[in-house]
Amino acid sequence: MADASEPQSLDEAPHILLVDDDQRIRSLIERFLRKEGYRVTVAESAGHARRKLEGLMFDALVLDVMMPGEDGFSLLTTLKADTPDMPVLMLTAMAEPGERIRGLELGADDYLAKPFEPRELSLRLTNMMRRRPEPARVVRFGRFRFDVRREELTADGDPVRLTDRERHLLKLFASRPGATIARHELVADEDLGDRTIDVQINRLRRKLEDDPGEPKYLQTMRGQGYRLLADPGES
Incomplete structure (x- = not known):
């Protein structure tokens, strides 16, 4: 650090x-x-x-x-x-x-x-x-790998293009895999409104989920916020 x-x-x-x-x-x-x-x-x-x-x-x-x-x-x-x-x-x-x-x-x-x-x-x-121990460098979920330090997402080894805002949001989630990140934290961090955060989350889901309407990885925690459900044993 x-x-x-x-x-x-x-x-x-x-x-x-x-x-x-x-x-x-x-x-x-x-x-x-x-x-x-x-x-x-x-x-x-x-x-x-x-x-x-x-x-x-x-x-x-x-x-x-x-x-x-x-x-x-x-x-x-x-x-x-x-x-x-x-x-x-x-x-x-x-x-x-x-x-x-x-x-x-x-x-x-x-x-x-x-x-x-x-x-x-x-x-x-x-x-x-x-x-303090360094956080996980790579977080895996399904066929995806996200390198937290390099801020790079791949799917089955192939790079996935992210916008700057998508990359920043994914880094927040991947830095705390499995933990719920409150909506107000995302809004404050991105300096955006609630509705804009929803739009950004939906766009990111379209790149991560087979069915964005039933997300498996980037989940909504009703009344709380969102979380990234990663595979156990990320390294």
Whole structure:
């Protein structure tokens, strides 16, 4: 993964979910990370973070331990059960080593005690994401293969022509095979209206499906969004 300080497009920039109940700290960290080249989504509570995690993709999570209601440990436990490869850096104002040990035992990848230098946070995030396993390079579904890095689709070994928008949408789905991607995420990512997204999905289906009216691979999850149903064991 490229260093977050390197110039990169918005699509390539690592996407961070920042969860902290302190508005001042959220604003400070968000401003700094954006200057460092990250995309940042903020949440003020564990419940708010859960809603963000349902519909958006993130490269790492910055999570405060002590929050009103559900604390960071509880959210961390759920997150690591669902997405064990998600890098998590925990923030704490507590000095007790027992609390840091608890977070690490629950699966946190790193710890940073408040107060801290924002630059240290950025460097720790970069190091965590470098250690993260690379996503599948090739996703297979039926007679199709999609190379995520090269953004190339083939059918039985023959190249399939895609428009730039179709290629971008397919890369989103192939980066999370089997996961439902919410409609609002697709709309925001493509800066398009709901109806235009439907049109683009239908056009892509005509290239992927034997019967676009009964899609086998690019499926509609009613009331939620869409998912790409890939073959098991993609590499």
